[in-house]
Amino acid sequence: MWALPSLTGIASISLFVSLCAAAPAPALEVSEIKTRAASTCNTPDNRACWTDNFNIQTDYETSTPPAGSAPKTFDWEVTEQDNWETPDGRILPKVMLVNGQFPGPTLQADWGDDIVVNIKNSLRTNGTSFHWHGIRQFHNNIHDGANGVTECPLAPGKSKTYRWRATQYGTSWYHSHFSAQYGNGVWGPIVINGPSSDNWDVDLGPFPISDSYDQSADEIIHFTQTAGAPASNNVLFNGTNINPEDPTKGRYARVQLQPGRRHLLRLMNPSVEHNFHVKLVGHQFRVMATDMVPINPITTDSLFMGVGQRYDVMIDADQASGNYWFNVTFPESKLCGTSLNNFPAAIFTYADAADQDGLPMTQGQPLNDTSCQDRTDFAPVITRNAPDFALDPNRDLKITLDGPPFLWKVNGSDVNVDWDRPVLDYVLEGNTSYPRRENLYIVNERDVYTYWVIENQNALPHPMHLHGHDFLILGHSAPQGEPTAFSGGQLNLVNPTRRDVTMLPGNGWLVVAFRADNPGNWLFHCHIAWHVSSGLGVDFLERASEQADQISQQDLAEYQQTCQEWRDYFPSQDPFPKSDSGI
Numbered sequence: 104m105w106a107l108p109s110l111t112g113i114a115s116i117s118l119f120v121s122l123c124a125a126a127p128a129p130a131l132e133v134s135e136i137k138t139r140a141a142s143t144c145n146t147p148d149n150r151a152c153w154t155d156n157f158n159i160q161t162d163y164e165t166s167t168p169p170a171g172s173a174p175k176t177f178d179w180e181v182t183e184q185d186n187w188e189t190p191d192g193r194i195l196p197k198v199m200l201v202n203g204q205f206p207g208p209t210l211q212a213d214w215g216d217d218i219v220v221n222i223k224n225s226l227r228t229n230g231t232s233f234h235w236h237g238i239r240q241f242h243n244n245i246h247d248g249a250n251g252v253t254e255c256p257l258a259p260g261k262s263k264t265y266r267w268r269a270t271q272y273g274t275s276w277y278h279s280h281f282s283a284q285y286g287n288g289v290w291g292p293i294v295i296n297g298p299s300s301d302n303w304d305v306d307l308g309p310f311p312i313s314d315s316y317d318q319s320a321d322e323i324i325h326f327t328q329t330a331g332a333p334a335s336n337n338v339l340f341n342g343t344n345i346n347p348e349d350p351t352k353g354r355y356a357r358v359q360l361q362p363g364r365r366h367l368l369r370l371m372n373p374s375v376e377h378n379f380h381v382k383l384v385g386h387q388f389r390v391m392a393t394d395m396v397p398i399n400p401i402t403t404d405s406l407f408m409g410v411g412q413r414y415d416v417m418i419d420a421d422q423a424s425g426n427y428w429f430n431v432t433f434p435e436s437k438l439c440g441t442s443l444n445n446f447p448a449a450i451f452t453y454a455d456a457a458d459q460d461g462l463p464m465t466q467g468q469p470l471n472d473t474s475c476q477d478r479t480d481f482a483p484v485i486t487r488n489a490p491d492f493a494l495d496p497n498r499d500l501k502i503t504l505d506g507p508p509f510l511w512k513v514n515g516s517d518v519n520v521d522w523d524r525p526v527l528d529y530v531l532e533g534n535t536s537y538p539r540r541e542n543l544y545i546v547n548e549r550d551v552y553t554y555w556v557i558e559n560q561n562a563l564p565h566p567m568h569l570h571g572h573d574f575l576i577l578g579h580s581a582p583q584g585e586p587t588a589f590s591g592g593q594l595n596l597v598n599p600t601r602r603d604v605t606m607l608p609g610n611g612w613l614v615v616a617f618r619a620d621n622p623g624n625w626l627f628h629c630h631i632a633w634h635v636s637s638g639l640g641v642d643f644l645e646r647a648s649e650q651a652d653q654i655s656q657q658d659l660a661e662y663q664q665t666c667q668e669w670r671d672y673f674p675s676q677d678p679f680p681k682s683d684s685g686i
């Protein structure tokens with residue numbers, strides 16, 4: 104048992120934002136009220152206000168704007184292509200794409216909307232599943248898209264429908280959870296329009312930055328079972344880049360800035376392996392959200408992005424007209440990702456620049472901070488404090504690496520799900536003989552914070568991601584420090600940084616807390632595809648006795664049908680066995 108940590112004082116930070124205009128005079132007709140609200144809310148100078156009743160101060164975990172009159176519906180087909188030419192002129196032996204697009208189509212909606220996504224699996228042999236990263240799926244665990252946990256994979260030739268409500272807003276992404284399949288291209292951005300904690304004029308949309316490999320993800324997971332992760336062949340910005348080996352192939356991603364305007368850029372790292380710093384030469388980022396959590400804005404020169412992390416940033420185009428590098432820098436330790444492209448970059452071009460196709464003149468300064476660690480001093484707008492607590496030794500997750508062949512173990516066990524018998528089956532049957540390798544951690548408390556210490560007994564840092572909740576980051580050891588065990592040191596319990604991915608330092612520790620307010624089976628795993636493929640994950644079995652009650656008849660029938668289709672299909676698929684954790 105560790106000693107109770109003391110509260111570290113943090114002065115409350117007040118928001119600059121002015122909220123919505125006062126309520127309209129009662130004599131107005133409803134239609135006029137709507138017009139007036141629309142004219143004073145969500146304007147370039149009042150982004151804090153979304154509609155008359157919903158704004159940046161609304162607690163989005165308890166209040167959601169009314170849904171649009173019809174759900175936002177998306178029809179997506181996953182297909183497989185051989186010898187696909189990348190935008191940087193490489194030939195990939197195998198890609199799997201959503202609607203034939205790379206990156207996949209953006210799921211765009213408004214805060215409060217009902218979302219319906221119809222998926223058709225047209226892959227040749229693989230199952231698939233769609234996880235909505237960062238989406239809380241409040242009382243909607245069955246639509247989390249974690250195969251082997253909340254569903255069976257969708258068999259080739261079959262279709263299924265995901266339904267969820269956009270109770271949060273901001274920037275995220277979706278991806279397949281079928282082994283490392285998203286590394287073959289099964290991912291795309293999510294944008295949920297809502298208020299912002301600072302003002303902006305132009306929404307530039309999502310800007311995903313992803314690692315790209317000449318081999319398929321299926322080949323790499325086999326390779327990494329006995330060897331270190333390969334360097335990527337390139338880093339793509341919004342799906343494109345020049346070819347580092349032959350710069351005549353491909354093109355830089357180019358983003359146009361309107362001079363004198365403030366731009367919202369939705370940064371995301373949907374990589375399989377790379378964690379890196381980003382910087383726009385000559386400009387600052389005004390950070391407005393960490394993952395899908397709005398924060399009191401902070402100005403910074405650069406940002407670290409672990410796999411799966413997002414930032415909504417405001418970029419003020421207040422510099423001399425011209426072209427500017429947007430650089431990715433890898434942590435110095437080389438333990439956090441490496442690429443054959445040593446200086447991955449995109450170009451931001453002012454709309455009035457003389458040379459719209461030119462290269463930037465200024466190379467920029469190397470970063471001071473080249474650690475493999477995200478900042479944890481962001482203060483969420485909607486505050487949450489972690490009450491005093493006692494840490495539970497059963498909630499100390501020790502991470503070790505065994506092998507070769509390599510297996511990442513948590514408390515001595517690498518996670519390995521059964522595609523044809525999801526954890527939800529056990530819950531629905533009331534069967535508590537859970538196999539050890541489901542790595543289940545039982546959470547039966549209701550609506551209180553549960554605290555987890557993660558201790559890394561290996562030098563590699565890990566971007567840890569939680570489904571179904573945003574966690575509070577109470578503390579972590581110094582990055583790249585000497586091996587450090589957690590000894591109950593100072594933790595920040597007052598409105599700590601809250602998000603759905605954070606780094607676990609190499610040889611160090613991380614303490615997070617989440618509130619047990621969402622019954623379901625929720626994965627907590629490293630987001631490096633090769634690591635979760637080899638076991639680095641657990642499954643929080645939260646309030647099992649309440650799970651069945653929140654599943655509708657329709658959801659249950661569809662779940663059973665997808666499982667039946669998978670069971671009918673998979674045993675006959677002999678040449679392609681399950682060869683990893685399955686997630």
Ligand SMILES: *[C@@H]1O[C@H](CO)[C@@H](O)[C@H](O)[C@H]1NC(C)=O
Pocket residue numbers: 197227228229230321678679680681682
């Ligand atoms: C998934 O598809 C890839 C590419 O065709 C193949 O290499 C792999 O074995 C398949 N895996 C499973 C489990 O079907």
Ligand SMILES: *[C@@H]1O[C@H](CO)[C@@H](O)[C@H](O)[C@H]1NC(C)=O
Pocket residue numbers: 307308309310341357358359
């Ligand atoms: C990313 O690419 C898409 C498709 O080409 C484009 O519509 C979008 O504007 C680009 N985003 C940014 C931030 O440049």
Ligand SMILES: *[C@@H]1O[C@H](CO)[C@@H](O)[C@H](O)[C@H]1NC(C)=O
Pocket residue numbers: 428429430432446447448466467468469470
């Ligand atoms: C930014 O990227 C460009 C193009 O690769 C490179 O020339 C420049 O040195 C990079 N700047 C920094 C600070 O890494």
Ligand SMILES: *[C@@H]1O[C@H](CO)[C@@H](O)[C@H](O)[C@H]1NC(C)=O
Pocket residue numbers: 404471
């Ligand atoms: C980086 O370090 C240099 C030298 O120590 C210092 O002058 C500079 O202000 C630092 N830059 C930032 C952004 O912290």
Ligand SMILES: *[C@@H]1O[C@H](CO)[C@@H](O)[C@H](O)[C@H]1NC(C)=O
Pocket residue numbers: 497498514515543544
């Ligand atoms: C940790 O592993 C030990 C040994 O296998 C096991 O008895 C214990 O139940 C595990 N702890 C948890 C919380 O699963």
Ligand SMILES: *[C@@H]1O[C@H](CO)[C@@H](O)[C@H](O)[C@H]1NC(C)=O
Pocket residue numbers: 524532534535536
């Ligand atoms: C519980 O599940 C296990 C594993 O699937 C199975 O072997 C066992 O028969 C089940 N128990 C009951 C009572 O259904």
Ligand SMILES: [Cu+2]
Pocket residue numbers: 564565566629630631634635639
């Ligand atoms: Cu990892």
